[in-house]
Structure formats: C-alpha cells, structure tokens
Amino acid sequence: MSVAVIGSGAFGTALAVSLAAKGPVTLWGRETGWAAAGENPRLPGVPLPASLIVTKELKDITAPTVLLALPAQSLGGFLTDHGARLDRRNLVSCAKGIDLTTLTGPSALIASACPHATVAVLTGPSFAADIARGLPTALTLACADAAAAEILQRQLSTASLRLYRTTDVTGAELGGALKNVIAIAAGAAIGAGYGDSARASIVTRGFAEMTRLAVTLGARPETLGGLSGLGDLVLTCTSEQSRNFRYGLALGAGSEFAPGTTVEGAATARAVSRLAEGLGIEMPISNLVAGLAQGSIVMEHALDFLLKRPLKEE
Ligand SMILES: NC(=O)c1ccc[n+]([C@@H]2O[C@H](COP(=O)([O-])OP(=O)(O)OC[C@H]3O[C@@H](n4cnc5c(N)ncnc54)[C@H](O)[C@@H]3O)[C@@H](O)[C@H]2O)c1
Numbered sequence: 001m002s003v004a005v006i007g008s009g010a011f012g013t014a015l016a017v018s019l020a021a022k023g024p025v026t027l028w029g030r031e032t033g034w035a036a037a038g039e040n041p042r043l044p045g046v047p048l049p050a051s052l053i054v055t056k057e058l059k060d061i062t063a064p065t066v067l068l069a070l071p072a073q074s075l076g077g078f079l080t081d082h083g084a085r086l087d088r089r090n091l092v093s094c095a096k097g098i099d100l101t102t103l104t105g106p107s108a109l110i111a112s113a114c115p116h117a118t119v120a121v122l123t124g125p126s127f128a129a130d131i132a133r134g135l136p137t138a139l140t141l142a143c144a145d146a147a148a149a150e151i152l153q154r155q156l157s158t159a160s161l162r163l164y165r166t167t168d169v170t171g172a173e174l175g176g177a178l179k180n181v182i183a184i185a186a187g188a189a190i191g192a193g194y195g196d197s198a199r200a201s202i203v204t205r206g207f208a209e210m211t212r213l214a215v216t217l218g219a220r221p222e223t224l225g226g227l228s229g230l231g232d233l234v235l236t237c238t239s240e241q242s243r244n245f246r247y248g249l250a251l252g253a254g255s256e257f258a259p260g261t262t263v264e265g266a267a268t269a270r271a272v273s274r275l276a277e278g279l280g281i282e283m284p285i286s287n288l289v290a291g292l293a294q295g296s297i298v299m300e301h302a303l304d305f306l307l308k309r310p311l312k313e314e
C-alpha cells in the first residue's frame with residue numbers, strides 16, 4: 001500500500017524521507033520550488049531519495065493512506081477547502097495542537113471534514129531531523145479501530161521508526177498538544193534564569209495538569225504516561241532542538257524569536273485556557289503560557305502568578 005504526505009514542512013518531509021526507504025511516497029506542499037535542489041531548506045542536509053515524489057498538485061495524492069503534517073492552526077482551513085478529496089482513506093494526523101476556532105484536536109477536524117475516513121494520529125517524541133537521519137525513534141500510532149491501528153502500525157514502522165499502537169486517540173493527541181504548552185513554560189523558566197529545579201517542577205506539575213484535562217476529555221491516564229505524553233514532554237522540555245522550548249527561552253530572557261517559526265504551544269495554550277475555563281478545571285501553567293504568549297502577563301509577574309497560589313495537597 002502506498003503512502004502520501006500532505007505538508008512539506010520539516011516534519012512532513014522527514015516522515016516522507018523515512019517512509020520512502022520502504023516504497024514510493026508522494027509529498028504534497030503548497031511550495032515545491034526547493035525540490036529541484038534535492039533538499040528541503042526546512043530540513044537541511046537531508047537528500048531527497050529517488051522514491052520520493054514531490055508535488056504541488058493535490059490530484060497526485062491518490063494513496064490510500066495519507067499523513068497530514070500541517071500545523072494545527074492551518075489544518076481546519078485546508079480541510080474546508082480540500083477535505084472532500086481526501087475522504088474514504090486512512091488519514092493520519094501528525095499535528096500537535098488544539099484548534100483555536102473549534103477547541104478540538106486535529107483528529108476531530110479530520111473526522112468532521114472527511115466523515116467516511118479512518119482517522120488515526122501519529123505522535124510521540126521525535127524531532128524531524130532525527131527521523132530524517134534515520135536515528136532510532138519510537139512513536140505512538142492511535143486509531144479507535146483496533147484492526148486499522150495494527151495495519152497502520154505495520155505500514156508506517158520502518159527499520160529506525162518503531163511504532164506502538166493504542167486505541168486511545170484522545171489521550172495520544174492531547175499528550176502531543178499539551179506538552180508543547182508546558183515546554184514553553186519550561187523554556188521560559190530556563191530563559192529567566194530560574195534554574196533546573198524550577199524546570200523539574202514545571203515538568204511535573206505540567207504533567208499533572210495535562211493529565212487532568214485529558215482525562216476529563218475522555219483520555220485514559222496511562223496513555224498520558226506513555227510516549228505521546230510523558231515521553232514527548234520530557235523531550236520537548238529538555239532540548240533546544242524544540243521550537244516551543246526555544247520560544248519559551250526567548251520569552252524568559254526577553255530576547256527576539258524568529259517570526260514565522262511554527263510554535264504550536266502558543267495558540268494551543270489559549271485554546272487550553274478557554275477549554276479549561278468552560279470545564280472548570282485548574283490549568284495554571286497553561287493559563288500562564290497563554291498570558292505570556294498574548295502579552296497580557298509579563299515575565300516579571302510570571303513567578304507570582306504560580307507561587308502566590310494557595311498552598312494545596314500534591
Ligand atoms: N518539526 C518537528 O520536529 C515535528 C515533530 C513532530 C511533530 N511535528 C508537528 O508537525 C506539524 C508541522 O510541523 P513542521 O515542523 O513540519 O512545521 P514547519 O514550520 O516546518 O512547516 C509547516 C509547513 O506547513 C505548510 N503550511 C502551513 N499552512 C498551510 C496551509 N494552509 N496549506 C498548506 N500548507 C501549509 C507550510 O508551508 C510549511 O511547509 C506541527 O503540528 C508540529 O507540532 C513537528
């Protein structure tokens with residue numbers, strides 16, 4: 001069965017390069033001029049294999065399994081325009097965020113635009129550059145249909161990419177979205193010079209609030225403890241390869257951050273705040289990140305925001 005990837009950013013290209021080692025892959029992007037040079041500037045140093053076809057024509061996307069690797073805030077608009085063309089296939093969401101308009105994850109956007117598709121989620125600790133270079137990586141493939149999950153797990157695993165499967169789509173998807181928010185907070189703590197102890201507190205209390213929201217929305221708690229939640233949280237809060245962490249570093253240090261960089265956690269923090277308020281759930285770290293990202297809280301007041309809260313049981 002052949003595979004296609006929608007979205008020729010760093011992650012879509014990395015997945016396409018990795019999967020092209022097993023057979024032909026078609027990669028769709030809205031800009032493809034770079035392909036003539038044999039390398040995507042978003043993924044420098046990674047040659048495009050001959051089995052990878054790059055196209056900007058959606059009619060070329062005929063594969064029965066399609067990976068959607070667009071940023072979460074772009075996915076809804078893309079599906080409104082093109083969803084009908086993708087229906088009745090296996091559609092695998094690779095985006096890590098919560099849509100600000102609908103306050104839902106990418107899998108719900110896909111299911112709504114493509115009602116006859118089998119919807120799955122591919123998530124977990126993985127930097128595009130690592131996957132593209134063939135470094136060993138373990139991910140989670142989530143699909144509510146257990147039989148489809150097994151098929152997709154086999155189809156999308158490679159010699160270096162080991163997929164675990166689950167039927168808990170909500171848990172897997174929310175783990176990947178919420179860790180980006182906590183990574184911004186962890187980066188801000190380091191950028192502001194608060195130190196590694198402060199970062200460890202943010203990771204731990206952040207994991208508690210990720211789990212609180214996800215379980216309220218129907219996730220299984222053990223999914224949050226897996227690759228898609230804790231695994232990705234650890235990676236993203238500890239590596240400067242992470243754009244969310246680097247954005248947090250810049251917020252904390254009061255320095256510039258490259259405009260146009262995909263930082264999923266900023267919009268997702270705002271979505272989380274709205275969701276949590278509606279559900280009556282406490283999400284102090286996510287609320288703080290939402291405030292910092294919007295400029296309604298300044299870094300000088302960030303510590304008070306967390307430390308002056310009433311003392312409580314762990
Ligand atoms: N980069 C990583 O290491 C990594 C790893 C795991 C998951 N992800 C997730 O993958 C998703 C994509 O991230 P990325 O790193 O590839 O981002 P990126 O910034 O490298 O690329 C984003 C791509 O999406 C395209 N795009 C944006 N809006 C579009 C639209 N409306 N229509 C068509 N194309 C559009 C851009 O042109 C660009 O090619 C994110 O949700 C991210 O969290 C990324």
Ligand SMILES: O=P(O)(O)OC[C@H](O)CO
Pocket residue numbers: 096124125126127128180183232235236241242243244245262263264
């Ligand atoms: O660069 P980031 O912060 O978007 O993180 C990339 C991946 O999600 C890490 O698993």
